[in-house]
Structures are given as C-alpha cells and as structure tokens.
Amino acid sequence: MNRQSFRSPLARAIGLGAAKRGSQHWMAERVTAIALVPLTLWFVASIIAHAGSGYTAFVSWLRTPFVAGGMILLLIALFHHTALGLQVVIEDYVHSGARFAAVIAIQLGCYGLAVVGIIATLRIAFGG
Amino acid sequence: MDIKTIAPATKAPRLRPLSPNIQIYRPQLTSVLSIANRITGILLSVGAVGLVIWLSAAVAGPGPYAIVQQAIGSWIGRIVMLGFTLAFFLHMCGGIRHLVWDTVHGFELQSIYISGWSVVAASVVLTVAAWAAGLYLGGWL
Numbered sequence: 001m002n003r004q005s006f007r008s009p010l011a012r013a014i015g016l017g018a019a020k021r022g023s024q025h026w027m028a029e030r031v032t033a034i035a036l037v038p039l040t041l042w043f044v045a046s047i048i049a050h051a052g053s054g055y056t057a058f059v060s061w062l063r064t065p066f067v068a069g070g071m072i073l074l075l076i077a078l079f080h081h082t083a084l085g086l087q088v089v090i091e092d093y094v095h096s097g098a099r100f101a102a103v104i105a106i107q108l109g110c111y112g113l114a115v116v117g118i119i120a121t122l123r124i125a126f127g128g
Numbered sequence: 129m130d131i132k133t134i135a136p137a138t139k140a141p142r143l144r145p146l147s148p149n150i151q152i153y154r155p156q157l158t159s160v161l162s163i164a165n166r167i168t169g170i171l172l173s174v175g176a177v178g179l180v181i182w183l184s185a186a187v188a189g190p191g192p193y194a195i196v197q198q199a200i201g202s203w204i205g206r207i208v209m210l211g212f213t214l215a216f217f218l219h220m221c222g223g224i225r226h227l228v229w230d231t232v233h234g235f236e237l238q239s240i241y242i243s244g245w246s247v248v249a250a251s252v253v254l255t256v257a258a259w260a261a262g263l264y265l266g267g268w269l
Contacts, residue, residue, distance in 0.1 A: 030227065030230060033223050033226075033227065034227065036220075037220060037223075037224070040216065040220065041220075044213075044216070044258060047262070048258055048261050048262040048265060049265060051262040051263070051265045051266030052265065052266030052267050052268075055186070055190040055193045055194065055197075056190075058186060058193070059186060062186070071183075075179075075180075078176050078179070079176060082169075082172075082173045082176055085169045085173070086169075086170070086173055089166060089169075089170065113176070113177060113180045116180050116184060117179065117180040117183050117184075120180070120183040120184045120186065120187045121183060123187045124183075124186060124187055127187075
C-alpha cells in the first residue's frame with residue numbers, strides 16, 4: 001500500500017479485478033465444462049453407435065429434435081469453452097502487442113465456427 | 129542521510145539472477161498432467177474445427193460427406209481419431225479433477241497422486257473401451 005492510498009489492499013481489490021470480470025471468465029469456464037461432460041459423452045457414444053453406418057443413417061439421426069438440440073447445445077458449450085480456454089493460453093504465452101489481436105481473433109473464430117456448425121445442424125434438421 | 133544521495137537518478141538495470149527454467153526440473157505426474165490438460169485442450173480445439181467441417185460436409189451432401197468419412201476411415205485418419213479420443217478423455221477426466229479441486233477437496237499430496245493416476249488410468253481404459261465398442265459395432269472386430 002502506498003502513501004497516496006489510505007484504503008486497505010482488500011478494499012481496493014474488491015470488485016476491482018482486471019476489467020472487473022476475472023471471476024466471470026473463471027465461472028463460465030467451469031459452467032461450460034460441466035455442461036460439456038454429458039454433451040460430449042453423449043456425442044462420443046452416438047458416434048460409436050453409428051460406427052460403420054452411412055450418410056442416410058447419419059442425416060436421419062441428426063434430424064430428430066433431441067439430437068439436433070443436443071448438437072446445438074454441444075456446439076455452443078464447446079466453442080464457448082474453447083474460446084475461454086485458448087484466451088488463457090494466449091494470455092500466458094503472448095506478451096507482445098499481438099496478444100489483444102490474438103484474443104479477439106480466437107473469440108471471433110470460435111463464435112464464427114459455432115454459428116457455422118449450428119446453421120449446418122439446422123439445415124440438416126429442417127432440410128427436405 | 130538524505131535518500132536522494134543514495135539512489136542516483138540514472139542507474140543501469142542490475143542483472144538479476146534468473147529462477148531455474150522449466151527444463152531443469154524432473155517431470156512429475158503433477159506437472160505432466162497440468163501441461164497435458166493444456167495441450168489436450170489445444171488439440172481438442174482443432175478437433176472442434178473438425179466437427180464443424182464434418183457437419184458442413186453432411187449439409188453439402190453425400191459426396192462431400194463420403195470424402196470426410198474416407199479421410200477419417202484411412203489409417204492416418206484413424207490414428208488421428210485415436211489421438212483425439214485419448215486427448216478428449218484426458219481433458220475430461222483432468223477437468224473433472226479440477227472441478228473437484230474447485231470444491232477445495234483433494235489437495236493433500238497423496239490425494240493428488242491418487243487422483244492423478246486415476247485420470248491416467250480412466251483415460252486409457254475409456255479410450256480402449258470406446259474403440260473396442262466402435263470397432264465391434266462397425267463390424268471390424
């Protein structure tokens with residue numbers, strides 16, 4: 001604590017973390033992780049169950065509302081978790097001015113890919 | 129004595145001793161699993177891109193879907209998928225271990241080693257089980 005500040009370190013720290021949202025990042029990483037446990041296990045089990053089956057079997061599987069919904073939830077949780085995780089990796093290793101650009105690129109890339117995946121799922125689900 | 133007389137205005141930065149770098153340490157289960165969780169996370173990010181490519185190929189029609197399936201079914205593709213399967217189970221089990229730590233449990237050194245080896249064992253068993261089931265249902269076994 002310096003001479004200019006008479007507030008305790010705790011008083012200065014409360015609610016004043018980096019950009020005031022460090023805990024939200026941490027919490028979102030956990031929430032998406034918990035969501036991904038059943039979603040990814042369901043996905044892996046489904047892929048195993050469909051081993052050796054062809055295109056029509058896969059498309060008819062993805063067309064059911066439960067599966068399409070599950071796939072969309074998986075894509076949202078997966079890419080949100082990926083964006084959060086890769087951001088931490090970048091923040092740990094990139095110390096130059098490229099850090100900010102890299103974090104933005106990761107976030108835009110992840111949410112873009114999630115949208116591409118969701119649109120693809122919806123097109124199969126509602127396709128003729 | 130006045131403080132200004134001790135500290136000169138311009139002073140060359142003193143060379144500080146560096147702490148030993150990462151490669152000087154013997155790898156331990158704890159450190160190996162820590163970095164493994166990060167490496168598998170990065171690998172699975174690539175896998176997530178693969179998932180989107182796969183879904184997009186299915187939208188594009190039976191032709192593009194067959195090309196992707198052929199790539200996955202090739203020997204290189206299968207080795208990559210085996211790697212993704214192990215990376216997935218390692219990351220999931222390691223992640224569950226982290227979620228348990230978040231509840232402030234299992235920090236004793238013995239607990240850390242028990243949970244660490246459990247993560248390794250569970251990942252290998254789940255990977256073998258997943259592939260055995262996949263190969264059996266696919267008619268390759």
